[in-house]
Amino acid sequence: MEGEVNLNNILKNLNPVLNEGKYVYCTVDHIDDILFSKVLFLFKETESITVVVKKEDAEELNLSFSYVASWITLEIHSSLSAVGLTAKFSQALSDAGISCNVVAAYFHDHIFVDEKDTTQAIKVLNALKRMG
Numbered sequence: 001m002e003g004e005v006n007l008n009n010i011l012k013n014l015n016p017v018l019n020e021g022k023y024v025y026c027t028v029d030h031i032d033d034i035l036f037s038k039v040l041f042l043f044k045e046t047e048s049i050t051v052v053v054k055k056e057d058a059e060e061l062n063l064s065f066s067y068v069a070s071w072i073t074l075e076i077h078s079s080l081s082a083v084g085l086t087a088k089f090s091q092a093l094s095d096a097g098i099s100c101n102v103v104a105a106y107f108h109d110h111i112f113v114d115e116k117d118t119t120q121a122i123k124v125l126n127a128l129k130r131m132g
Contacts, residue, residue: 026053
């Protein structure tokens with residue numbers, strides 16, 4: 001099933017949802033010691049493997065991290081070929097002084113914001129939805 005491509009429709013149906021927990025970005029040389037069920041996502045880079053896991057799982061595994069984030073899912077099923085969505089929400093968050101780290105998965109876009117900015121980020125995203 002292909003997702004929505006019309007930016008106005010996407011914005012009207014954005015529906016940002018805060019997922020439970022705090023998440024951290026860690027780097028590892030291998031993932032042999034990390035249960036896959038504990039990994040939210042991973043990305044293999046030239047320098048190492050980036051894994052995003054719940055903060056408590058990182059602490060349990062003695063993984064280093066410096067950024068604690070909240071995870072917001074945009075519930076609209078946007079198409080991977082939709083144009084402008086990331087630009088719209090990243091600009092809105094930027095205008096509010098909030099950094100965001102984005103992961104586009106097949107069904108939804110996922111935004112990671114500093115835990116201190118969670119409440120404001122949800123407000124910004126809901127305002128963007130009303131503007132759609």
